[in-house]
Amino acid sequence: MRIDRFMSLQAGVSRRDVKLMLAQKRITIDGVVAQDSQHVIDAFSHVRFDNQILQDNTPRYVMMNKPVGVVSATKDEQHQTVIDLLDGDDRSGLHIVGRLDLNSSGLLLLTNDSRWSRRLMDPKNKVTKVYRVTLEKPLTDEYISAFADGMYFGYEDITTQPAKLKIVSEYVAEVSLVEGRYHQIKRMFGRFRNPVLALHRERIGQLLLDPELKPGGSRALSQDEACQIS
Template structure:
């Protein structure tokens, strides 16, 4: 296969103002720009049928660009909050036919990807977007993005167990801990508010299991600066202009 490179672009009269290929891939929600560079170098991208392995190539909106033999499009960036119900999985599709998070969205938003995951039985706020750079930033462990949950558990925790939750609980994949945990006196049930930045799979449920008080119900009420106020269960809303502006400030100050 003939390679597409900077010289090819110049021969095709691609203006210098056109979009760099890595940014085009990031805008399509495939990965961050840094991740797109790796995808290009691995030989997984073609432009108009020509293999691209050189960084810095610029492309036009009319170019046919494939990643892993799939056509992509650098669409307008979209940001949507969903209040996820139970029995919905956080993927774009499911081979078992289970209801996916994108099924809760109208067709023109179903190309978006969830930022992180909530397990099938966990409810609450989740962000979906096609902004690859933002997704990588929010999920990177060094950013320590805040997540707040409410958990209903089988038994009340002692003060020693509460202390253990913030000092560390030994799990099969290492020690995990909450940033904060407080008892919530909302009813006769045993409920706790939890703040955590760890992105480990099912870490809250596993920590409560480890101290002998399994989770009955788990709901995420905040992710980053976003909460689910005003979003009924199973519904969604797009970010406001103020929220988009704040995201822009966040991205500029956390690179």
């Protein structure tokens, strides 16, 4: 938002008073004296008024190895949530980037940076997600072409974007896709009447799930890791 609106909300002053404060060089943004009342700040701009810090947020990016049986939600009355798995000091302000359902596991991202999460989840950016899928029945080459062609789902009147399926073994496939529609992978295998026994996300973009993370474990992403997938 604009700095004059921010100051009005945070300091309880009129926008006319904000212009006077700017003229008196009493407001700094990221260490630089602010001069324009229309200067736009974001959630992570450092804003100081006189000797008072009004905003000093730090972007946070967290990788988790989500276990089966935990929901991708901030609150749930019936199940343990991924937020519950974090240490108390690490929970504040985080939201989930690309959910995994209750019975799925693997790489899950959490952040307080909404712009970053929107970039990752926007289908136009075609960020690839890679899953390891264990099935009840054997796989055949027919699956490869069907996933590559996309599948039509009449309920939503949509055709899925092309997905890549690699047969790892008789009952295990690696599936790569750039969208994440509701239970998409399970529904695509459902066309073959082949139930999914396990679904594990291994990669988002170039970011691999850290093999050192046990189920339920988490760690902060480095700045380089956060940048390479956004």
